Amino acid sequence: MTTSASGIPELVERAHGGDPRALARLVSLIEDGSPRLRGVMRALAPLAGHARVIGLTGSPGAGKSTVTSALVTAYRGQGLRVAVLAIDPSSPFTGGALLGDRIRMQDHAVDRDVFIRSMASRGHLGGLAAATPQVVRALDAARFDVILIETVGVGQIEVEIASMADSVAVLVVPGMGDSIQAAKAGILEIADVFVVNKADRPQAHETVRDLRNMLALAERGPGDWKPPIVTTVATTGDGVAELTGKLDKHWSWLERSGERERRRVARAHEEVAALALGALRGRMSRLPGESALGPLAARVADGDLDPYAAADELLGALSGSQ
Amino acid sequence: MTTSASGIPELVERAHGGDPRALARLVSLIEDGSPRLRGVMRALAPLAGHARVIGLTGSPGAGKSTVTSALVTAYRGQGLRVAVLAIDPSSPFTGGALLGDRIRMQDHAVDRDVFIRSMASRGHLGGLAAATPQVVRALDAARFDVILIETVGVGQIEVEIASMADSVAVLVVPGMGDSIQAAKAGILEIADVFVVNKADRPQAHETVRDLRNMLALAERGPGDWKPPIVTTVATTGDGVAELTGKLDKHWSWLERSGERERRRVARAHEEVAALALGALRGRMSRLPGESALGPLAARVADGDLDPYAAADELLGALSGSQ
Numbered sequence: 240m241t242t243s244a245s246g247i248p249e250l251v252e253r254a255h256g257g258d259p260r261a262l263a264r265l266v267s268l269i270e271d272g273s274p275r276l277r278g279v280m281r282a283l284a285p286l287a288g289h290a291r292v293i294g295l296t297g298s299p300g301a302g303k304s305t306v307t308s309a310l311v312t313a314y315r316g317q318g319l320r321v322a323v324l325a326i327d328p329s330s331p332f333t334g335g336a337l338l339g340d341r342i343r344m345q346d347h348a349v350d351r352d353v354f355i356r357s358m359a360s361r362g363h364l365g366g367l368a369a370a371t372p373q374v375v376r377a378l379d380a381a382r383f384d385v386i387l388i389e390t391v392g393v394g395q396i397e398v399e400i401a402s403m404a405d406s407v408a409v410l411v412v413p414g415m416g417d418s419i420q421a422a423k424a425g426i427l428e429i430a431d432v433f434v435v436n437k438a439d440r441p442q443a444h445e446t447v448r449d450l451r452n453m454l455a456l457a458e459r460g461p462g463d464w465k466p467p468i469v470t471t472v473a474t475t476g477d478g479v480a481e482l483t484g485k486l487d488k489h490w491s492w493l494e495r496s497g498e499r500e501r502r503r504v505a506r507a508h509e510e511v512a513a514l515a516l517g518a519l520r521g522r523m524s525r526l527p528g529e530s531a532l533g534p535l536a537a538r539v540a541d542g543d544l545d546p547y548a549a550a551d552e553l554l555g556a557l558s559g560s561q
Numbered sequence: 562m563t564t565s566a567s568g569i570p571e572l573v574e575r576a577h578g579g580d581p582r583a584l585a586r587l588v589s590l591i592e593d594g595s596p597r598l599r600g601v602m603r604a605l606a607p608l609a610g611h612a613r614v615i616g617l618t619g620s621p622g623a624g625k626s627t628v629t630s631a632l633v634t635a636y637r638g639q640g641l642r643v644a645v646l647a648i649d650p651s652s653p654f655t656g657g658a659l660l661g662d663r664i665r666m667q668d669h670a671v672d673r674d675v676f677i678r679s680m681a682s683r684g685h686l687g688g689l690a691a692a693t694p695q696v697v698r699a700l701d702a703a704r705f706d707v708i709l710i711e712t713v714g715v716g717q718i719e720v721e722i723a724s725m726a727d728s729v730a731v732l733v734v735p736g737m738g739d740s741i742q743a744a745k746a747g748i749l750e751i752a753d754v755f756v757v758n759k760a761d762r763p764q765a766h767e768t769v770r771d772l773r774n775m776l777a778l779a780e781r782g783p784g785d786w787k788p789p790i791v792t793t794v795a796t797t798g799d800g801v802a803e804l805t806g807k808l809d810k811h812w813s814w815l816e817r818s819g820e821r822e823r824r825r826v827a828r829a830h831e832e833v834a835a836l837a838l839g840a841l842r843g844r845m846s847r848l849p850g851e852s853a854l855g856p857l858a859a860r861v862a863d864g865d866l867d868p869y870a871a872a873d874e875l876l877g878a879l880s881g882s883q
Contacts, residue, residue, distance in 0.1 A: 280867040288864050373868070500862075507868065508858035512845060514872035515879075516838050523834060536830035540822075542610050545602040546695070546829065550836035557837075558880060 247275060251282040254381045259354060262381045269373045270358055280373065286380035288503075290322075291490060294401040296390045296429075297410030302436040305473040306410060307389050311353055312476075313483045314385050322354040322383040324374055326367060326390045326400055354383065369513035371400050372506050401429050403506045405499060406489045408432045408482070411450065414442035430466050431489050434482060438470035464492050523553060530556035569597060573604040576703045581676060584703045591695045592680055602695065608702035610825075612644075613812060616723040618712045618751075619732030624758040627795040628732060629711050633675055634798075635805045636707050644676040644705040646696055648689060648712045648722055676705065691835035693722050694828050723751050725828045727821060728811045730754045730804070733772065736764035752788050753811050756804060760792035786814050845875060852878035 253261035268279055293310075295303050307323055314321045358367075358374060371388070378386050390400050401407045409430035433454075435446050450468050459465060467485045471478035493499035523532045530552050538544040575583035590601055615632075617625050629645055636643045680689075680696060693710070700708050712722050723729045731752035755776075757768050772790050781787060789807045793800035815821035845854045852874050860866040 277867070277869045280869050284861075284864045284867040286864075288862075369868075503862040504855075504859050507861035507871075508854060510868050511858055511861055511871045511875060512842060512854055514868055515845065515875045516842060518872065518876060519841055520834060520838060523837065532830060532834055533826075536833055537826050539606075539829035539833055540610075540825040542606045542608075545599070545606040546691070546832050546836055547599045547602050549829075549833045550840065553833060553837045554840060 247278040248282050251279065251286070251380065254377065255286055257351075257382065259351065262354060262377065263356070265377045265381075266356055266358070266374055269370055269377060272370075276373070280376070283376050283380045287376045288379065290375070290379040290383055290386050291406075292375055292386045292388065292404045293486060294388045294390065294404030294407040295410065296401045296407065297434075297436075298412065301410035301412045302473055303389050303410055306408075306434060306436055306471065306479075306482075307387055309471070309473045309476055309479045310387060310483065313479050315350065315353065319384040320352040320382065322378040322381070322386045323356070324371070324378065324386065324388045325355075325357045326371060326388060354378065354381070366513065366517070368399060369510050369517065372403055372510040375403070375506075399509070403502075403509065405493055405502055406431045406486055408434050408486070410434045410436050411446060412437055413440040413446040431464060432482065432485050433466055433468045435468060435470045436473055438478065439472050443470060462496060464489065464496075464498075519557065522557060526553075526556050528556075569600040570604050573601065573608070573702065576699065577608055579673075579704065581673065584676060584699065585678070587699045587703075588678055588680070588696055591692055591699060594692075598695070602698070605698050605702045609698045610701065612697070612701040612705055612708050614697055614708045614710065614726045614728075615808060616710045616712065616726030616729040617732065618723045618729065619756075619758075620734065623732035623734045624795055625711050625732055628730075628756060628758055628793065628801075628804075629709055631793070631795045631798055631801045632709060632805065635801050637672065637675065641706040642674040642704065643707045643709065644700040644703075645678070645709045645711065646693070646700065647677075647679045648693065648710060676700065676703070688835065688839070690721060691832050691839065694725055694832040697725070697828075721831070725824075725831065727815055727824055728753045728808055730756050730808070732756045732758050733768060734759050735762040735768040753786060754804065754807050755788055755790040757790060757792045758795055760800065761794050765792060784818060786811065786818075786820075841879065844879060848875075848878050850878075 250261050250264060254265050265279060265283075268275055273279075295307055295310075297303055304325075307325075311321050311323065356374075358370070375386055375388070388400065388404055401409075407429050409432070411433060413435060433450050435443055435450070437443070447468055447470060454466060454468075467488075469478055469482045469485055471482060473479065490499075493502070526532070528534075532553060535544065535549040535553055539546050539549050572583050572586060576587050587601060587605075590597055595601075617629055617632075619625055626647075629647075633643050633645065678696075680692070697708055697710070710722065710726055723731075729751050731754070733755060735757060755772050757765055757772070759765070769790055769792060776788060776790075789810075791800055791804045791807055793804055795801065812821075815824070848854070850856075854875060857866065857871040857875055861868050861871050
């Protein structure tokens, strides 16, 4: 199927009406960084803004796909339409998603009210930081009530993406010292709910205690959200109802505190900045002559020029070219 | 110790002469994004360009610190001066490094020819992508022969940082399916040497076989480097001599193939672009009126404006402000 520029409003209309093939096509246009994205985004803008976005993150092996699948089942039980976006930023080269994990999601494959998509960034202007909110907007416009964004790992990009969600659940596996260390290092600040999954393991109690001690040290004001710790065995469904309950409480708090609006603006902020910086980066590489990025980088590598002087020259050439 | 602007050339001179305190101070200036960095970089530029930069990466628990420590011992045995830069990008918020890991490095703490530093990015213009090559330049100017950059995890930033090295060693733990999956997804392309550490574990043989099969599928030209697989037990030193041997072979190949120069230019390329984009990002946020990033993001969040139109308006305001 090819899509002419004039076909975009129709495609968006069909996705909005619930056609999964039209939605899949829109997501592909976003993922591939199609030149038609401007038209797509113009058509999507007024249709989105209703979905609740939940981020799930944690170390490899924490059981993110199993928890995601259990959440899909739980929200479907409430009659809600659910979309899952699995982000794999670990591959800037191949764009390969961890498809093995996706196989576990096939319980939901025949349900028209569930949409599952793995995504890596391939040549998208602004990378995942811009592509993710665009895909969220498409899913939102396609009238999904809940959008689950699943990210692998706890790197800076994963944290950035998790920060785009309304609520962030951080998964921790009992007995994995590394998880707690990672939690200490960077995840603490973004977690709205902690999930100790595989809670039937002997070290679960200890992990919950470690997390509780860690949370006790965090400074919080009176109206601030205090992240709860939920224990789950996602493979059996144990604790999943408690998890959705805590996520509901967080959702109410977001509304009440004004934080929900703040997070939505922050998401748009990152998206617009990433698009603008992506465009500027492209211009930098295309500048003619000795002030382009390539020749300047060669001089810096040779020690002829320091990197700040090179950046200044680049910025000067950029503003002169406009 | 405070450093006046006029003290920079002296500080650089002392670091170049081998004073570890002067070097530590330079690294702190870089890490903190000091306004004096321009002067530091101007003074460092002509002094660097001699060190060999080796990146080590892999999943948490792969034994990166132990392998790093074993490599330090091996290179010290060859009479080389060694610097270790441990990057922890997992915390954009606290800037906390995983200090527990560093404790294992204390064998080398009293050796003046070993310099060890953990680094996180705190407010550095351009983030770790710009700060890392700057610290490498400082270590290089301080006449370290080998600079080991250790990164945690396999996210996009980690891959970017690893790509800044002359040689990249990727650590894999036997029996960790996740490691191999991560390897498949993104690490394959950046690995110059694979290290199966903890090779005394029963699944080591299987892991080596999986890696070998994976490598057999990669397309390579006749002059291309074929990443070897080394098995180590870093805690006992087993296999470490083979690892340094393979790294030496890669170093010779880099020189012979012209790839060494290409990688150095690529490193400068990323650094200059990150500095320039960081400056532009700052300008975006400081623009006056309704064309600044904040008001535009609010309109995008409300669905009044699509993100591309917002990015266009932002870029227009940016070029008008120059």
